[in-house]
Amino acid sequence: MGSNQMIAIWGSPGSGKTVVSMKLARILASKQKTVALVLCDLLCPMLPVLFPTIDPKERSLGILLTKADMNQEAILSNLILPNDGEFIGVLGYKKGENSTSYPDYTVEKAADLFLLLRHKVDYVIVDCTSQLSGDDLSTVALRDADQVLRCGTADLKGLSFFDAQLPVLSMNKAFRTERHLKALSGFKSYSPKKEVAEAYGNIDFFLSFAEEIERQCLEGRLLDPLKTSEGKSFVKELKRFALEVFDE
Numbered sequence: 040m041g042s043n044q045m046i047a048i049w050g051s052p053g054s055g056k057t058v059v060s061m062k063l064a065r066i067l068a069s070k071q072k073t074v075a076l077v078l079c080d081l082l083c084p085m086l087p088v089l090f091p092t093i094d095p096k097e098r099s100l101g102i103l104l105t106k107a108d109m110n111q112e113a114i115l116s117n118l119i120l121p122n123d124g125e126f127i128g129v130l131g132y133k134k135g136e137n138s139t140s141y142p143d144y145t146v147e148k149a150a151d152l153f154l155l156l157r158h159k160v161d162y163v164i165v166d167c168t169s170q171l172s173g174d175d176l177s178t179v180a181l182r183d184a185d186q187v188l189r190c191g192t193a194d195l196k197g198l199s200f201f202d203a204q205l206p207v208l209s210m211n212k213a214f215r216t217e218r219h220l221k222a223l224s225g226f227k228s229y230s231p232k233k234e235v236a237e238a239y240g241n242i243d244f245f246l247s248f249a250e251e252i253e254r255q256c257l258e259g260r261l262l263d264p265l266k267t268s269e270g271k272s273f274v275k276e277l278k279r280f281a282l283e284v285f286d287e
Contacts, residue, residue, distance in 0.1 A: 044285060045153055045163040047180040048189030049173040051200035052169045055224040057085060058252055059190060061261040062274065066281050068126035073160040075118075077152075078131030079168050079177045088132040090121050091259040095133045101141040103130065103174070104148055108161040111155055121262060128160070138173075162285065169200070171208070173262050180212050186284050190246075191217040193226035193235045201239070220284070244280050249273050 048056045048063075057078070064074045077100070078085040086095055098117045103269040106113050118128035132140075156163045165184065167177035181187055209216045221239055224246040226232050237243045249269035255261050265274055281287045 041277065043161060044185045045157060045165065045180070045183065046284065047165045047167050047177070047187045048190065048224075049167040049177065049181055049187060050224070050250045051192050051197040053225070054169075054190035054192045054197065055246065056169075056190050057089070057166050058173045058256065058261060059188065059222070059224065059246065060164050060275055061089065062252075063281065064127050064162075064164055065262050065264075066278055067162050067285070067287060068122070070287055071126060072162055073286065074127050074162045075160045076127060076129045076166060077156070077163065077164060077165045077180070078129065079174060079180070081132050081136065081174070082168070084134060084136050085129040086093055086119060086129070087129075087164070088269070089259055089261060090119065090129070093119060093121060095119055099133045099136065100130045100176075101132055101136055104144040104152065107138035107156070109151060111159055114152070114155055116129075126130035127262070136185070141211065144175065146179055147174050149176045150183060151283075152176075153180065153183055153226045165181065171204070179207070182211075187215075188217045188244075188280070189240055190224045190286050191221065191235075192232040193223055193232050198235065198238050220244070220280070239286065244276055246273055246276055 048060045050056055060076060064076045067074050075174045098119060103113055103117045115209060118130060122127055153163060165180035167180055171178050205216060208214050220243045223236050223242050224245040225248050227248045249268040251265055252265045255263055264269055
């Protein structure tokens with residue numbers, strides 16, 4: 040595909056969407072590509088979870104989406120730069136914010152945000168919420184993304200989630216659900232990997248559970264490199280995804 044692309048990471052609750060988004064951002068940044076990571080979750084704002092030592096001050100995705108004059112300067116002023124500004128910028132909601140913190144924004148404003156980001160960086164990665172109802176940012180990302188990676192857990196809950204959500208999404212051809220790439224993620228050695236993969240059908244990528252990644256999540260260090268064999272296996276599969284989708 041090349042640069043100036045947007046990918047939406049979407050899937051069932053607990054399927055590791057944020058982990059995949061963060062690790063993919065790191066892979067692309069390691070190739071000296073600029074990446075904007077958009078964290079859509081307002082139910083549980085992810086900035087204080089992923090970057091507990093960073094004070095965003097007055098920077099927030101909510102401020103940006105409700106600005107009357109959103110432009111690239113406004114985007115830059117609301118970006119979090121976790122690695123001293125080197126290749127990765129993050130937009131998200133900050134600690135304490137919730138659905139009443141800001142006025143509603145329009146679908147057009149969400150689309151404008153992604154368009155402006157595409158002009159500013161090589162890659163836009165959108166960490167979508169699982170529940171699309173009421174989340175126009177995730178919905179627009181799924182509609183407008185060049186590629187969607189659909190993450191599913193290796194259990195009956197994941198299967199039930201997609202049985203409930205996909206028929207609704209598939210009703211609108213703009214979402215091109217038939218083109219989604221599918222990943223089975225976070226599965227462990229005892230997970231019914233084969234059976235669930237068959238139920239999902241045509242799994243493209245297998246992103247297994249790694250204790251090292253879980254530890255990084257708990258410590259707010261997901262942009263750190265992975266050193267264990269499990270962690271490296273996860274990264275290897277995600278690099279295969281980056282190569283197939285972005286030619287990176």
